[in-house]
Structure formats: structure tokens, C-alpha cells
Amino acid sequence: MFGLIVEGHFDSSHFLAGYHGKCENLHGHRWRVEATLASEALVVEGDERGMVMDFSQAKAEVAKACAALDHRLLVEEGTLAPETLDALEQEGFTVLTLPFRTTAENLAHHLFYELRRAGLPVSRVEVDETPNNRAFYEETTRAARTLYTRYSR
Secondary structure (H helix, E strand, O other): OOOEEEEEEEEEEHHHHHHHHHOOOOEEEEEEEEEEEEOOOOOOOOOOOOOOOHHHHHHHHHHHHHHHOOEEEEEEEEOOOOHHHHHHHHHOEEEEEEOOOHHHHHEEEEHHHHHHHHOEEEEEEEEEEOEEEEEEEEEOOHHHHHHHHHOOO
């Protein structure tokens, strides 16, 4: 197995609705993303001969996926009243409503499938919420059937 590891990052705020602890309050993170790209074989011809893929293309796709989350308030769908969302947007805040609870685990899952849709041979995505706390998503056959079905609705 051959692989590349590409790193990205984004800054965003979020809160965990229904959580009883500090994270139920609005707060922010500098999220670090590490994407592992894997292949059984290397490219055999052309500019990418001897590579899993060109690092510059991989870095660009990871940066693009991170940029979509950067400097936004990440909100789980249905956790804020529509009037609250409208007020935040009227005040100039960039709000991104997502169909999942905005945990590091779910963000790793989300980014995994964003990179997969972009054509990267992603095998694992890790998301650091802090320098000492990291979550990951790694597809297994069973997990792929269950989570991809739920995610792609």
C-alpha cells in the first residue's frame, strides 16, 4: 500500500446543542485536518509516474474542502430558531448549516466524503479539535454502507 498524507486547516465556531458541558456554548477552534490518501499501486506513466497522485492536486483539494468550512459558524440543522439564523445573517455572520452535529468525528466523516467526491483516493481523515484531541473517520465496509447511506440523503 502506498500513501500520501496531506494537511489542511480551518477556523470556525460551533456549539453542541443538547450537550451539558462547556461545549454547549458558542466557541471556536483552529481545526487541523490530516487526509491520508492510499493506493495499491503507483501511477505508471505520464507526469504522475511513480506517484499515488500529484501532491499539489491533493493539497489543493484538501485546501478547498477546508475553505468551505473556514471562518463560518457551523450549526447543526434544526438547533437554532429560523429567526436566530436570520438575525445572525443580517448582522453579517457567515453561517453554515450542516445536517449533523458539529463534532470532530462528524467533521472528519464530512471531509472524508468531500474529498472522495473530489476524486481523491482518501482512506482516512483526522480532525484535530485542539492540539491534544483528535478524531478520525476511516471507511470500513460496514461503516461505508451505514454512514454513506445516511450522509448522502
